[in-house]
Amino acid sequence: MNYADKFKKTFFTENPVTGMLLGMCPTLAVTSSAENGIGMGLATTFVLMGSNLVISLLRNIIPARVRIPAFIVVIATFVTIVDMGLQATLFELHKTLGLFIPLIVVNCIILGRAEAFASKNSVLQSFIDGLFNGLGFTFSLFILGTIREILGSGAILGMTFIPENFRTVLLFVLAPGAFITLGFMLVGMNRISKALGGK
Amino acid sequence: MGKQESGLKVILVLVLIAMFSAILLAYVNQVTREPIAANKKAETQKAIKVVLAGLKDISYPENPTDIQIDNSGAGYFEAKYDNGKTAGYAVIVKGPGGFTNDFDMMVGLDSSGKIIDTYVLDHKETPGLGDGMQKEPFKNQFRGRQLNDTEWKVKKDKGDIDAITAATITSRAFTKGVWRALQVYKTLREDQK
Amino acid sequence: MAEMALIIVGAIFVNNVVFTKFLGICPYLGVSKKIDTAVGMSMAVVFVLTLAGAITYILQYYVLVPIKMEYLQTIVFILVIASLVQLVEIVMKKVAPALYKALGIFLPLITTNCAILGIAILSVQSNYNFLLTVVFSFASAIGFGVALILFAGIRETLEIREVPKVFAGAPIALIIAGILAMAFMGFAGMVK
Amino acid sequence: METTNKVEVKNRLLFMDSSPLGHVSDSTVKIMYTVCITLLPALAVSVWMFGWEAVRVIVLTSVFTIAIEAIISKMVSYKVNFMDGSALLTGILLAMNIPANSPWWMILVGALVAVILGKHVFGGLGQNIFNPALVARVFLIISFPVEMTSWPKPLVYDSTTGATPLGILKTEGLGALAGTNLTDLAIGQMGGSLGEISAIALLLGAIWLFIKKYITWEIPVMFFATVAVFAGIFHLIDPQTYASPLFHLLTGGVFLGALYMATDMVTSPMTFKGKLIFGFGCGFFTMLIRLFGSYPEGVSFAILLMNAMVPLLDSYFPDQKFGMVKNG
């Protein structure tokens, strides 16, 4: 496997968010700022790597009929670990991500990678697949969060850059802004992917 | 996938995975339980520190005491000086009827019933508008006020409080919350008498 | 009674699962191409979500809380939901093959519909009693259904309108969802 | 097409097309400009009430929307005629939905949202689901609540601002409106967005549209009736808290909404029953938001919500086809 190529792919053409439209709920919910986006992305990456690793290890043991429950139990274990870990270390971040930490369990990216990749490939490959996809996910969340933060709160990574009297477009940090920004971001990313693919 | 595994194996594998997961989680839980509890406590501590700023050498209970006022629940920490005298109260109340939902806030009162400071614990108000209640010009006007020296309404409702621009509803809810906290204080005082 | 009405209005309009809570976006985007499938999916979600709400309530308050293992909440809930969905799938395949065929691959998707787990966890967090939990779950599912069917109606007409190629598909779907979310913001404050 | 034209030059050929070969003189362009013209009385009232500020807003919105449409016409693959009146109409309707003291940058954002988000992401004229001007208005209300809720006072012509009657109703209760004169409200002497104020002028323009059959009675009548009935019921129950039906009809955007926004051809149903339900829904959600929501005014939200329902209404409440009647 060509890792460099795969890396590029998971960032653009096959990006979990913009390419495959997976994991939309956390993508939309936690990206009112870039920081939250990164936090969520990294948490997901951790779970993704862990679950891919374990599922790949167990791929020959797990019977087909309880495949999904078994996968989900594995994923849920890692999610709970992240949940508790974040609560113990980064309490503030945990508070903003809130409900969406346990919901990593049902992020389709994770089950999707487990089904499509980890249950069929070797441990190392699965681990790297998890890492790349997680980073791709994080990347998208970061971009989305940055755009929304700039437009909606006039800040980059929490640092306000616009003068006091200026207005920001509040809508972008609210729910509708999440949908609309992601919609336009998909168009942009598709354009970029096409340009990259065209080479 | 082809073959059908025997039922026993199916169950066994799932049960084993589950058990292993649970054991792992239990272990992690044991490890993180302490820090998490500490974090939670620290948060409340932080809030108390903000709303009771200026009171020195105080102690208060670990958990808030529940109290019932006008059909809604509230909680308070009674802060005491080393000598056991009441230094003040940190009251947790709901700001009822915010723009999107109720929100939790903490109001610090000194022993004479003067407001020391306010702190919003958890809210879903519009960022940039309603969350102005956490910011200075608005917060400042509450400091030092008491139950009786103020008409606890926003100016639009012929009260004394300046509302946040374009967020009257939030301001009103906030004001109501503060007023509730003062009611808690009043009740406590009456009890002590 | 009034509380129940508030919960219902709140869950359907004010705090709509899709537009304000961002739950269940994947099926929202995936199963909204045809009104018929959207209706089927909505019914499936209503069924599973209500059932899951009830079961998770029992688990939470009669198993996890007494033995003080709330930290197992996520894993227990999801295990139960996953099994439940698979059970529904198996039973439906036998009992109502037509419905099964219509919903096709989307039944397994309900497992990963975060609305199910999300609502289950939310109702536990909101400290609802059993009845309210069931009502809340049901109303949330209806809210999901309303959003989904409205959206499917729009997407069906989009098929015969001339949406530019770059926006066709997911982008326009998200933008419409955004505008709908804007419209739903009008309900803000209706439930305190 | 191109090839047949080429041959035509040398050897003139007969024209072949499907029937019918006649055509009525109406055109999209004509409809659009007619609607624009019927809005003139309402615009005149707004200028009378708010002075040059109103003119500034109207000119800016029109120029912005047309300019943006012109730029977009260069960028997209489908044909866009930016002078066909639809951009101008969007511009004027946008002007009627914002206060006279709107800053230029807010108007620019509004125009961008109306033209791009409201129309061109869907493929341009006729393809949009939501009324572009309303998408812009709601976008602005949510994004810039401060600017969108400080309305200049009528007939003052300076920078003093106040609230709309509905705003006062929401924040201060019915008591604060004791001195309000319904005639003033009908003429338009109140705070509000440009087109929100004068019910009579709007009606005047709309009558012409009725005569031209560009709008039909179903939506406006159902809209008015629902608002009146809804408000009436609450007013009867508790006249001290809830304003009278006439007050609810004359204030806010009910007239503008019912006559011009909800009847927008592109975003309203085409069938008889669909129109009735649409009108009812607009009125219902308007009153729901006015009475129970946080926003004082609900017309724009209500119409947007009902816009979303149009596809369902169209397909589930079709007009009866010929030949479906049982012959008795």
Added chain:
Amino acid sequence: MLEIIIPGLILGGFALISASGLLVASKKFYVFEDPRIAEVNEMLPGANCGGCGFAGCLAFAEHLVKNEDTDAICPVASGEEMQKILAFLGREAAVGEKMVASLMCNGTHDNCKSQMDYAGIEDCWAATLVTDSTKACSFACIGLGSCVKACNFDAMHIENGIVVIDDEKCTGCGLCVPACPKNLLHMRPYKKYITVACYNTDRGADARKACTVACIGCLKCEKACNYDAIHVNNFLAKIDYQKCTNCGDCVTVCPTNSIIIRGQEVHVAVENV
């Protein structure tokens, strides 16, 4: 220690209940579905073009698995792929030769003049509702691209009033054949590139008047063919591809250039003669 063991037991218990519940349910409500369907579906190209006559690849896979049909062919899959699938199902494959669509008309704007100013909808079928043909020859390719719309593989383009088919891109799915209102498209073997580019069954003089490259039914090709592969019927030559050897004799003798070589430099080949 107990604090760690008990959760394990409890969650294990849950798992036990769910798993056995599922197991019982799956036994009780068992519906047989041949797992091979999914696998065959995986092996198919997944173009979902419908060229096989079924509603998409999955339906085709279901058909293949359920019926002992060895003749059904996925037009997109290569013979090899098809053989692999049939071998998987334990059957002998009937290997199809690659076929491509071929237009039986050369009525470009230069060869066959337009005789009206058609202003209707740009579609061949829509045009046939107004007139039989926009061109002087009523058999000619209308050139409004109904076949182009039917093609899923970007193999067809309208050039100078007729459709031009890219043999390389054409998968031989045959979807364009019924899409032509004039019945001008037929499937020919990819390797047999000689074709009669005319469908006019009018008498020679009438045909010639309508189009400069019309087949006039002069029988020269029939006589020139050494393999009995070309026959004139109803004033129109037709090639039997079972017998055709690509020798090109007919192309040489055709007085109106209505027999042409496809997939090569058509005009060069004709002019060299």
Added chain:
Amino acid sequence: MLQLKTFSRGGIHPPEEKLSAQSPIIYGDIPASILVAVDQHIGKPCKLIVEKGAAVTRGQVLAESSGFISSNVHSPVAGRIQKIARFPLLGGQVREVIQITPDNAGENLKSVIDNEPEQAVEIEKLTPDKIRKTIADAGIVGMGGAGFPTHVKLSPPDGKEIKELIINGAECEPYITADHRLMLEYAEPLVKGILILQKLFGGIPVYIGIENNKPDALQRIDEAVKNIPNVEVVPLKTKYPQGGEKQLIKAVVNREVPSKGLPMDVGVVVQNVATILAIYNAFYHKRPLMERVLTVSGNMVKDPANIMLPIGTPISYIMEKAEIDKENVGLVISGGPMMGKTSFSFESPITKTSSAILFFNNSMISKREENPCIRCGACIKACPMGLDVAQYTKMIIASVISPKAKDSILDCIECGSCSYVCPADRRLVHWMRFGKNIIRREN
């Protein structure tokens, strides 16, 4: 005044342009060459029974009906068959045509017709089968434009009872006045023809529907039927497309033909005025359908007229007689502007169904570019069938036609009202026709 009857839904008022309403029917000459199309009806194609070079007589069958829904074609002249070849017909179709060189070219049709005097017919003795056979043998088809074999329309299957006969004198299309003139000048023959059909169905009530924009025809027919029991003239409010069968039935007897149904499903048969005249000719003159009256009009025609011509006359002959400048003609319509078909050849012959030939110059041609639909709903309001035309055409364009829409699309009567009123210049009728074509191909 009483409320005039009309159909209830949809309909439009295009300018009437009945330029030739006051021009009495004139008789054309036998042209130098007659081109008789082999198929001039809807249904099974007929079988050619003559060969090139053969001599034919007036009224000889050239092509024979090949089934129930089929119709004979007769030679309108005596002469020799010059050629049998494919030839463009009016309406743009290229079909087999028999070219005949008449022996009596240049003779006026009037003298030919006058040679065939009216014969007495004892209506009472006619049996239904005899009536149907005579009509079938005479090759009579619906002459309003559809061309459906008349004897088939008059043979309801078992279980379908015909309770009313409606004579279609609405003539709602702009420009066309042929039926109007027929009613004025042939009132008595028409009544005789009507009585034959009334006899066929056992004396059922007959309604003659005439739009009130033809007051003279109304009066004339009213006088002619005054003393005849059970025959009644029904004045109709002028509205297009009143001449459509379904709309006419709705207007006259207020019944709706069910979707996919036929008039006989509601117990009605509708016959066009010109068809009735052909039936009269078949019985009283023993003359098969060989001539017809048509309107020659349009802005290229100096003196719009109604003219009787042998079927098979090339329109170039009409152009010569009417002194129409070929160079400036840009558009030839066979039929009215709303439902008529365009033609591309000046040599195309008229057929049994050509009710009018309209010649226009380039000013009439508008190369309309389709604009986006603004959902104004004008088409839906105008549609006499109550169809959601806007929606259906968009489905057709996007080729995603819902099953429900398919039925509705097939209900379209192609009257053209929707396209006529569309402010966005959309080719709604052409799309609907295309949609029908797609649906039929799928089945």
